Amino acid sequence: MHLYLHIPFCKQACHYCDFHFSTNQTFKAELVAAMAHEIALRADYLPARRLETIYFGGGTPSLLTEAELAQLFEAIHQQFTVAPDAEITLEANPDDLVPDKLAMLRRYVNRLSVGIQTFDEATLRWMNRAHTAVEAEQCVRLARDAGFDNLSIDLIYGIPNRPDNLWQADLERALALDVPHLSAYSLTIEPDTAFGRWQQKGRLQPAEDSLAADHFEQLVKALTGAGYDHYEISNFAKPGCYARHNSAYWQRRPYLGVGPAAHSYNGPSRQYNVAHNPRYIAGLGSGQIPAEREELTPADQVNEYLLTGLRTKWGCRIDDLNQMLGRDFLAANRLIIGKLQNNGWLLIDSGVVRLTESGKLFADRVAAELFVD
Known part of the structure; x- marks a missing residue:
């Protein structure tokens, strides 16, 4: 942890x-x-x-x-x-x-x-x-x-x-x-x-x-x-x-964020502490954590994984994407994946989706194009 x-x-x-x-x-x-x-x-x-x-x-x-x-x-x-x-x-x-x-x-x-x-x-x-x-x-x-x-x-x-x-x-x-x-x-x-x-x-x-x-x-x-x-x-x-x-x-591991503006993640949800020092101090003074919680849908989890995982040398495991999404990720994104591969930005190898060297210049754009609803 x-x-x-x-x-x-x-x-x-x-x-x-x-x-x-x-x-x-x-x-x-x-x-x-x-x-x-x-x-x-x-x-x-x-x-x-x-x-x-x-x-x-x-x-x-x-x-x-x-x-x-x-x-x-x-x-x-x-x-x-x-x-x-x-x-x-x-x-x-x-x-x-x-x-x-x-x-x-x-x-x-x-x-x-x-x-x-x-x-x-x-x-x-x-x-x-x-x-x-x-x-x-x-x-x-x-x-x-x-x-x-x-x-x-x-x-x-x-x-x-x-x-x-x-x-x-x-x-x-x-x-x-x-x-x-x-x-x-x-x-x-x-x-x-x-x-x-x-x-x-x-x-x-x-x-x-x-x-x-x-x-x-x-x-x-x-x-x-x-x-x-x-x-x-x-x-x-x-x-x-x-x-x-x-x-x-x-790599999507759970973490706890403490302090004003800190974020936390436990898999199914995220939590965002208030970005305001006096409100944070006052909230904790009354035994309350001034924060908002966001429940993550399967699509949210897939999109976050794409946004972060594609930035790394490890890429995104297709089995993980399928499990989170509940359907075949590659089949659902066949056309856009083909376009990104033709652009020379994306490759699929040994069950992993990764960026190419040239694709690293467009990481956020590639991830956004692969986002699911």
Whole structure:
């Protein structure tokens, strides 16, 4: 089983981010206490109480103090058994990863996911990131010195209006760090962000799709050439270093999400916590979890599996699709599957539906075309 904890606080707002967070940390202690209470109230949500992975996401979980981390882990251990080899990940910003903080984090977690995004100083300022280019590289060395061998870094590509060689430079500097895992995402301009508002005012134009595609191809060539396995569209890992927690999402395993805006999944349903810190705290204070529940129809389950499974090297098992749908998936989608195969985007092999290399550029479109009613 798998546990996600959403820590909705940041030092400042990155211009591209539309995740749920607040730069006001006044009620951080109250919110952590509410999360500990939610863990106790929802321990029966999962089919079993043995955790294989724990993931602190956000927001910026590296803003947590030792007392706050200890409070959350006490609540976890009261309700669950944590496997001896559990993957325990915490997302962190480079500027938080100083020696004292790293030594404290090492007592609680065994994997860091570091939001570097770029090594270019001007681009970091344009994104309103809190760290510098020097900190982006220095934090990885400091983390290793503190005993963190299991490290992942995030990068962003498809950034408009900057020299063409900067993405290649980012890749080269990332590879020089020799981290076991790397995630890379194309910049998306979301409406409720600073970039979204800039776009509405004509101050910013997104990059052309062709630029993002070129950057993606550079990414795949560089990372696979350096021995990384491209196991999910945005994720690359050295052998044995896959992100176990995120892989659980993609492979439809049950997980519990705790905190404001956190999602949970148990197979037949999903649950969505309210994305509002005061309402979340008030709800837990009265012993209620402010959340909405969605029952998933067989078609919903198939479509979610297609949307996530096709993004991975494992693809979607036809037997699983048939079982969820209650009928022959291939027969029901014969014409569209033929079209996608003729486009060179989809292949079927050994009872599995997968994307081709060129199909990875159109993953969401392919999945949407295969959706069932």
